Amino acid sequence: MPKLLIVEDDEGLRNQLRWCFDGYEILEAEDRSSAMTEIRRHAPGLVTLDLGLPPDSANASEGLELLQEILAEAPGTKVIVVTGNDDRSNALKAVALGAYDFYIKPVESDLLRMIVDRAARLYALEAENRALALHSNSPLSGLITSDPDMLKVCRMVERVAPSDATVLLLGSSGTGKEVLARALHDLSDRANERFVAINCAAIPENLLESELFGYEKGAFTGASRQTIGKIEHANNGTLFLDEIGDLPQSLQAKLLRFLQERKVERLGGRAEIPVNVRIIGATNQNLADLIRDGSFREDLYYRIGEIEIRIPPLKDRQGDASLIAHALLKQFAREQRKPHRGFTRDATDAIEAYDWPGNVREMENVVRRAVIMADGPLLTARDLGLDHLTEEAPSPRLREVRNSAEREAILRAMARSNQNIAQAADLLGVTRPTVYSLLDKLGLRETR
Incomplete structure (x- = not known):
């Protein structure tokens, strides 16, 4: 049953309202604190709110404050304001603050029930849409960001994914390189094929070659059967080489040859096996420094980095x-x-x-x-x-952030102009009275 919170300080009216809403799970509160307790404990999707609450029952201040608290805590909540005949202006103010609708006393049960039923249907529909969005199959849906640079990275992934270009993801550990690698695979024509990942830093050098290229039976002691490598296993799909900067030099030449020829030879084998695979590399190291040190091949860098995507740290x-x-x-x-x-x-x-x-x-x-x-x-x-x-921690309040920015700009302009108001105004692109006004506002007139 949908949950409905009735916020009303008149017990008799609460009882009357409770009988109006058969089929709802009814919660009750008589003041602001008890209402917020019910909101946090039960998360009702629907609220009927009397604006005249104690300790200021004659005015709407408590009710309006409670409305804002409810919507700050649970923005999707549908709040129906119930108010008196002479309170229409406050009812309209409540709607402007985010209330779903308002109803003017005396209570007419059928009309109020219709308003609440309509709000319940809308709340259920919005909840369903949120659930669908949460379980969206978009490959980038698991990546949470509002940062402009990170959004550019997402758009770049979407543009690059349909191509077969080799991609190199650069970023610190924990920034989401594998998430983006999987998105590149899922957004490509290879999405229905395998995505094979291997961490080049986690496997000992003497085992990494056989992991990548596979081996034939009898190729070395313990090779009791033929085994295909990760590259061959990813045929027609995507191979993700994580921490490729840690790839041993002995394997860098062999990987370079594969990238040029698109053929692999298993250890102990003679046949060249064609493989159609897309390579995505990732590293948290500076490959330019590794190339200067001689620990990473420059020609391999150009092969794996046809397209570079740099992921900013958190x-x-x-x-x-x-x-x-x-x-x-x-x-x-x-x-x-x-x-x-x-x-x-x-x-x-x-x-x-x-x-x-x-x-x-x-x-x-x-x-x-x-x-x-x-x-x-x-x-x-x-x-x-x-x-x-x-x-x-810096203050997130807009007024304080703005004042801080204005103070910094004024002080810099005044310093560069040697305390000359006219020159400072020119530097700031404002008039002299505006500079005087800012100096007074920020308490900087005396420092001048």
């Missing part, structure tokens, strides 16, 4: 740290069956202030541990082990 992605942290919290809370619903203000400040040297992989570990160990519904900076960063 610390350089604008807004992504908080965005990804919320997504991970939702995922791990569901997996661990914990009631965590969000982060406290100090936690989000710390998340944004931290550099995340281990990128998303480090964040996964931090958030999972916090979800398991924390007790409250909101994770704090202490739960995340980042409480030492809360004092360093």
Whole structure:
């Protein structure tokens, strides 16, 4: 049954409303704090809200504050404001703040029921759409970002995927190189064939050659049967060479020959076997430095890097740290069956202030541990082990950010113009009165 929260300080009216809504799971609250408790505990999709709540029942201030809190906590909630005859202006204000609809007392049960039923249908439809989007089959749907540079990376992946070009993914560990490699495969014409991944740094050099190229029976001691290598196994599909910068030099020449000829020879064999495979490489190392050191072949670099895609680290992605942290919290809370619903203000400040040297992989570990160990519904900076960063976190308030930027620009312009207002105005592209106004606003007139 859909959950409906009735927020009304009049017990008699609450009872009357409860009988109006047969078929709904009814929750009740009489004031702002009890209403938010029900919202956090039961997450009702529907709310009828009386704007005149204690301790200010004569006005709509408490009701309007509660409306904003509900929508901040659960933006998809459909709130129907129930108000008196003389309160139409506040009802319209509530709709402007995000309420679904309003109803003016006295209560007419059939009309109010129709409004709530309509809101319930819309809520169910939106929930279904969210579920479909969550389980979308888009190869890039698992990548969470709002950063302009990372969005460019996604668009580049979409453009490159349909081609057979060899792609080199460059980025720190934990930035999502394998996610993008799988997206390149899934968006290509090879999507129905195998995606074969091998970590060049995780396999000893004496085994890596046989892993890549395979071997014939009797090729070496213990080779009791013929075994095909990863390259041959990926025929018609995609081979992902992770940490290709760690590929031993003895194998670099053999891989280069394969990339040129598109044929492999198994260890101990004589036949050349044609293989149609797309190669995607990835590394967290600087290949240019490795080439200068002589530990990586320059001709192999040009072969595997027909198209390079550089993935920015998490610390350089604008807004992504908080965005990804919320997504991970939702995922791990569901997996661990914990009631965590969000982060406290100090936690989000710390998340944004931290550099995340281990990128998303480090964040996964931090958030999972916090979800398991924390007790409250909101994770704090202490739960995340980042409480030492809360004092360093920059303010996200637009007014403070704007004031800081204006202060920096004014001080720089005044310094460059040797405190000359006219020249400073020219540098800033504003008028002299505007410069005087900014100096007064920011308390900089005396420093001049």
